[in-house]
Amino acid sequence: MTKADIVQTVYARLGGFSKKESADLVDLVFETMKETLGRGEKIKISGFGNFVLRDKRQRQGRNPQTGDPIVITERRVLNFKASQLLKQALNEERDGAPATGAPSLEAEKG
Secondary structure (H helix, E strand, O other): OOHHHHHHHHHHHOOOOOOOHHHHHHHHHHHHHHHHHHOOOEEEEEEOOEEEEEEEEOOOEEEOOOOEEEEEEEEEEEEEEHHHHHHHHHHHHHOOOOOOOOOOOHHHOO
């Protein structure tokens, strides 16, 4: 799924917004997430998961082609940990049956 697909989904599902307004909403969400992570803060989205920015220290590594030792510079990495609700929903879709203890989305609709 691309950003354009997300904009299209927001436009189609919410209604009342133009495509431009839908694109602005999606841009605002992503920009807010970038700014928050840039400040070193965590992002917790209930029922979805957590985004955490971690600092990795400088370390020794090897060039896989030559085997020569190299220094891997320090850097920041983004980690995502899915919530239990998201994991259950993904496993339901994969298995075709509800995960134990989790209500089926189809049952809620019906």
